[in-house]
Amino acid sequence: DTAVSQTPKYLVTQMGNDKSIKCEQNLGHDTMYWYKQDSKKFLKIMFSYNNKELIINETVPNRFSPKSPDKAHLNLHINSLELGDSAVYFCASSRTASPNQPQHFGDGTRLSIL
Amino acid sequence: AQSVTQPDIHITVSEGASLELRCNYSYGATPYLFWYVQSPGQGLQLLLKYFSGDTLVQGIKGFEAEFKRSQSSFNLRKPSVHWSDAAEYFCAVGAMGNSGGYQKVTFGTGTKLQVIP
Numbered sequence A: 001d002t003a004v005s006q007t008p009k010y011l012v013t014q015m016g017n018d019k020s021i022k023c024e025q026n027l028g029h030d031t032m033y034w035y036k037q038d039s040k041k042f043l044k045i046m047f048s049y050n051n052k053e054l055i056i057n058e059t060v061p062n063r064f065s066p067k068s069p070d071k072a073h074l075n076l077h078i079n080s081l082e083l084g085d086s087a088v089y090f091c092a093s094s095r096t097a098s099p100n101q102p103q104h105f106g107d108g109t110r111l112s113i114l
Numbered sequence B: 001a002q003s004v005t006q007p008d009i010h011i012t013v014s015e016g017a018s019l020e021l022r023c024n025y026s027y028g029a030t031p032y033l034f035w036y037v038q039s040p041g042q043g044l045q046l047l048l049k050y051f052s053g054d055t056l057v058q059g060i061k062g063f064e065a066e067f068k069r070s071q072s073s074f075n076l077r078k079p080s081v082h083w084s085d086a087a088e089y090f091c092a093v094g095a096m097g098n099s100g101g102y103q104k105v106t107f108g109t110g111t112k113l114q115v116i117p
Helices: none
Strands: A004-007 A010-013 A019-025 A031-037 A043-050 A053-057 A064-070 A073-078 A087-094 A109-113 B003-005 B010-014 B019-021 B024-026 B032-038 B044-050 B056-058 B064-068 B073-078 B087-096 B103-107 B111-116
Touching (some): A019 A031, A019 A087, A043 A073, A043 B103, B003 B087, B003 B103, B010 B019, B024 B073, B032 B064, B032 B073, B044 B064
Parallel strands (some): A010 A109
Antiparallel strands (some): A004 A019, A031 A043, B056 B064, B064 B073
């Protein structure tokens, strides 16, 4: 069984469109994350939710809006997509929000903006 | 704020040879340290972690890492590399976020390992 699953795996769209990426974890974890990995493989935290509450909100354009309907799901909606949004987006989860907790990652969503 | 440096962007080793990937961190308190591996087209997978206690930690797939506080290092090692070890390796440090009590993990820029027959 997949622990952290993201859909879709690939997303190709035009500049200016709005798109969503979904993430679900079946590990019973309290905390979920969104990361952006650029073409140089640099991994940067975007958001983190703990029990549906936003706890980390890095410097991310407000075109990006996360939503956590329950603690097993964390979705990412992106408005007015720009060329610079092209990247791989990873969802992750951890048992708690404590810094000693390892994270479990999904396989990523590769977003390409035309 | 914490930071992580992986000085080697790319390393090539022969199959069967030993491997050491370097990681240096900067953090004011005792760090929580992790090594993750990313195979092509996949997410990151935890190899091992260090919080306290024995400074030599064992992980999955035959990897180990040694925490050296005096050198602010947490280098990853493997005695004999297999072709399937070819991947990107990330060192990471976990610390309290600004919100307090919540983790913020900072990842290094990664080291790409190539294994030649």
